[in-house]
Amino acid sequence: MGMSLLPEQRVLTTLHTVALAVQALVRTGVPAAQVLEGSGIDEADLASPARLVSHAQELRVLANAYGYSRDAALGLSLGKGMHVSAYGILGYTMLASRTLGEALQLAVAHPALLGTYFQLSLQTVGDEVRLSADGYRYAPEMTVFNTELCLASLLTVVQDLLGEAVRPRRLLLGYRSPLHAASYGEKLGCPVEFAAGSNALCFNPALLDRPLRLADPVSHQQGLQQCLQLEAQFYSRQDLCELIRQQLASDLCHCTSLERVAARLHRSARTLRRHLQQLNTSFQLLLDEVRYDKARQLLIHTDLPIYLIAEQLGYSETASFRHAFQRWSGLAPSNFRR
Incomplete structure (x- = not known):
């Protein structure tokens, strides 16, 4: 079989998370070159938004950012800054969806376009809906950081789609409470349960039926076609x-x-x-x-x-x-x- 690549070297993603991490650290006085060190991405690349990088390159930048950052909850802070428009055509197709539920189903169906390291799912459990992010199998020392980034960015997307700061009923996390556990409540505005067996944002199920203000069936259809074409591009090279x-x-x-x-x-x-x-x-x-x-x-x-x-x-x-x-x-x- 020859050298088989790790999954993080095969999967491609856009530069938006890398760019966001670099901007956040530059604001605190860390030079961009330091954040990009060893990733094979240079500053000039950040100006070419269409460039694709591997998850391995992105992980290296995130690990650098976390290492240089004085913010233990950097994952949460970055995630909160990842608006729906950061996801390109997928983001716009979500905005044009009929309801919140339809938009979230779209995200779950196109993980490559979200650039996520997790397997996302949307399930009704008892009297709540869970947007779960499980199956992380990348750098283990970055588990907490990447889980924070993922769930905080999903919450930001939900708030962008509904056009208001809705709060989840609670947040479930698979890992034990970290030292900066207090930041979760402050930044996400909901109760948090650690060591919960899975990672999930839990909402009132009625939210899924909420109509979106920017819904547009024609744009939604066109967007969906473009999502499929783009995904095929990511995968033809993977x-x-x-x-x-x-x-x-x-x-x-x-x-x-x-x-x-x-x-x-x-x-x-x-x-x-x-x-x-x-x-x-x-x-x-x-x-x-x-x-x-x-x-x-x-x-x-x-x-x-x-x-x-x-x-x-x-x-x-x-x-x-x-x-x-x-x-x-x-x-x-x-x-x-x-």
Whole structure:
């Protein structure tokens, strides 16, 4: 297979987060060159907004910014400055959506255009709607910073879309309370629960039906077409396997066939199958890989019964999951758990 790239070297994104981080630090007296050090991006690049960089380059800049910053809650501060217009055509298509719910679904469906390191989802849990950001698998020492950046920027987007400073009911965070925990309440204006098992902004479900003031069906349709074209550009220069893995990981229950994944990626199943053959792999191998990965996470980090894990992985029979897991790991799921 040769040298396989880390996911953060494959995924491309626009320069807007990098530019924002550089501006924020320059304001506090840190030279731009220091913030960009080692990233392969130079100051002149910041003036060419169409340039794409890899997530690895962006992560390097964010790590530098965090290192030089005197603000422990830098992730929250930067996130609050990321307005909906920072997301280019995706942002404008969101603004032209009919309702807040439709706009957020659009963001969840196009993570590459958001440039996020997380798998986003929008779910109703009990009497609240959760906009969740999970599945972070980049630089572990930047987990807190990147989670803050992600959730604070999503909240800013929600407020921009509704044109008012709505507050979430609460914010859930998967990690333990950091030393700067007090900044969360101050900056986001809502109660925060740490060590909550996932990262999510929780809202009143009625908000999703709120009509957006700038809604425009024609612009929305045109914007959607452009989003798909742009996303294809990001991905034509990126590993197809990674793209399929992302689709699988975000929805294993519905992505159990190549045809379904192809439809979501707006490609034909035949083309997809051919590309996978050229890469010496197959849809089944990728599906197994993602299922095995998720099975291990669920077995280690949750107390879910085996039949529910099987269901979450898209198996209709628990027995099929047990056989598959035994094949992957040499252990029965219940033994792996011990």
